Amino acid sequence: MAAHDLALDLALTIRHDGQGGVADDLDTPEGLTRWVHDHAAGLGIADFTADTEALDAVRELRAAVRALFARAVCPGEPSPADARRLLPVDEALARLNAAAAAVPTVQRLDWPQDEGPTSYTLASHPAGEQQALTAALARAAVAFLAGPDRTRLRACHAPRCVRYFLKDHPRQEWCKPSCGNRARVARHHERHRTEPA
Template identity: 70%
Template sequence: MAARDLVLDLALTIRHDGRGGVTDDLTTPGELARWVLAHADQLAPDLDAAVFAAGDAELADVRELRAAIRALFARAVRPEPPSPADARRLMPSVEALRRVNAAAAAVPTVPRLDWPEGAVPAADSGPARSVGERAALSAALARAAIAFLAGPDRDKLRACHAPRCVRYFLKEHPRQEWCRPACGNRARVARHHERHRVPDRARA
């Protein structure tokens, strides 16, 4: 669940701006730092968000990785069209796969046993060696993307095609067509206007 939510939240930093265009929530190191802090629980233990220092290099890495992830999202929703935010400038799937896998591999992990006193032992994984925050963040995001795209939730992924929406979402029930009720309302209004425009053109 954490991996799924993390990778979806990253993809959704590209969104509709409310005025007919698309906006990007990750355009400055400060915006990236705030996003990382807001996702501290999902990024732990790979990254300590409280001490993470975002710079231009970290921002460029995350934006590049996000482009790769959104390209793989577009592949996952085929034969349906991708989000209109990316439709004209999608990274090729082969390149997107290479970038995601390279980011994940930058921080090799090893199995680790955790066994607190009075509790049952549990296995997880952790970095095989100490790494910098830049590699740790990209690796955590890439691993979340891999876990999501290789898991069962991938089949629920959809691109919302309501007017002005550019979001990806998970289809949670059979009749769901849109990412949010507001998008469904906009789509119904647009369909209503389109149906009533056609006869007007015919009379003209």
């Protein structure tokens, strides 16, 4: 799983609930446990059961990631879910960097006799589940925000959408076709409501 996929997936745990509000997929330890299991390959975590401490740590990290996503989409507007409650950038950076540094790592090289070399990252000392999780998520966010895909990041501004997405083509304005449809319908209704009878 690419760093941008993991970082985006973390941010997208805040979503429209289908009823006009915002839902949080990480609202309980069980929700976090499910999410981690769904992303186990990208996280390098095989077995994980969340508790309230892990949930709080991941939610704090997610708030930092979403604040930095809002900065990344400037001068565009941030997601409507974040617009009034963004962390200050300095605090978001401090949270992200602290989480990434919580588990020091080393690069290892493996080069079997009849194969090409491969590298992998290994924790330099044992870490608890929660530290390993937040460090992996923070490193994915750092890699994404410092990488070339950051320039493709956009906030979807379709009615009721709170998602961030990567712009895949020059004319893309929304995260998915259903959001584009909602935006066009809303513009149509607004145009006909303001036209003189």
